[in-house]
Amino acid sequence: MTGYGLASFEDDTFILSVEVKTLNSKFLDLSIRSPKQFSDKEQEIRNMVSAVLERGKVNVSIDFSRKVGEDLPVGFNVSLFSSYYHKYLEMSNLVGADSKDLFKIALQSPNVMTQVTEKTSAAEEWEVVKKYLNIALINCDGFRRDEGNVLEKKFKENLSVLRSGLASISKEDPIRKERIRLRIRNNFKEWLEENDFDKNRFEQELIYYFEKVDITEEIVRLSTHLDYFEKNLKEGTNQGKKLGFISQEIGREINTIGSKANDANIQKHVIVMKDELEKIKEQGLNII
Template sequence: MLQSMTGFGSARLDADQYSISVEIRSLNSKSMDLSVRVPKFLSDKEYDIRNMVQKALVRGKVGVNVEFTRNKAQKAKSTINKELLQAYFRELNQVADVVGAEKGELFRLALHMPDVLQQEQEEEAEEADWDVVQPLLEEALQNLNSFRADEGKALATEIMSYIDRIRILLAEVDKQDPVRMEHIRNRIRGHITELSSAEHFDQNRFEQEMVYYMEKLDIAEEKVRLVNHLHYFTETVYLPEPTGKKLGFISQEIGREINTIGSKANDSTIQHHVVEMKEELEKIKEQINNIL
């Protein structure tokens, strides 16, 4: 089934000492155009990351961003310097007696005096390792491919509607073809009547010219080939492997047969159908640019 080249996938891990987020975005590209941004501690793993992405996504303009954020290893713990607290409290109590101040807030004031509350040393947050990051990359890639698959289903539905429209228009061409040929025969009969009465009329040469002329106007083979190309295109859409490039080649063949029908038909009604078929084919080509 078709997959779009446009997609987004992410994964995240929040641990006690750190957080890691992985985001991968992809856009259209004829080949793999990959950019990778990773923290310093993963710099030696960039080659492995590129291999993972190449294998999973095949092609596209892809950006990989891995962010690492340190969290506090543990909450800060405070301890009370009891001896210093008692000393402050005694001094404040003595001063309050001297000046006759209220003593209700003395303990709170002593508790907030310098160096009474002491912070314990925090542990340093540890680094994440490759065994932690690799599963996140795999998860992000899987999510991106799921996104691509969903987009591909919508693209397949849209493209097949254009193919069905070309089939309908080709059926109209097939219906008009006998009428066109009859008009051509009538014109030829009129020319034969005029030429046969002329001097130096060469019957053999005339018959050869007519055979050549009729072959140039015959579009039967082009119609058959176009039907086959449309059938092959439909089969290819539903193949499990990436088919974007193959569909591009088939669409070129479809365009070649449509153009030949238009150039050989020499009929205004068929020309009208050919123009519409070309419009549908352009819509297909536009969407194929976004297919993996």
């Protein structure tokens, strides 16, 4: 389920911004971008995220910068620089070369400048980061819940269309059965009068045929699946996978009704129901 959360803080010493983005995923796939001074806190960040956001592709971005910085991000080996410079100057004077770029050359010489690793975050700074990370996570979760409420409303509309189609099929089914009986009676009436046959065996074959085209059980099961889907829709979290399985069963019953009924009027309703079910399956991927 998509989501977005942002929390920021600023005082006289530093500026903090925490951003959380989520996309659809069956599992928790977490990516963290944070300053080096918080690199030792990655596992704690992961624990905080998993406690609030159970599933999804999650990107956490933490931006932290101090307003006043006395320490330089690089270090200088002054004595080594001096040695380089005077040596280059001596060589320059020896050959009579121009010495105006010696300062730049000496500064860029090996080991004169070194990268300074940022200090580990102070405890009070990390507590502030934790606080606003939690706020961002809660905001993101709230975003997802709002989206979930919209999805629930849409699911109920889809279920209403499916129930309407099922009701229409239930009305069409007795008419379909009567058409089948009349067709068999008219087609075989003359043949039955002119030919000798085993009436018991013929009745058995008719019963078997009517059982093959009967969709009563499928209608009952489909109605049960729709009720069960709506029931789970109203229950707590972690219903995404279960609703996905129920959707598969609903699709199986709709397909069976379409193949067994072999009726043009019922097929019209089946097509509409299949289209509506695809909408449910597509949106179902957004449910945690």
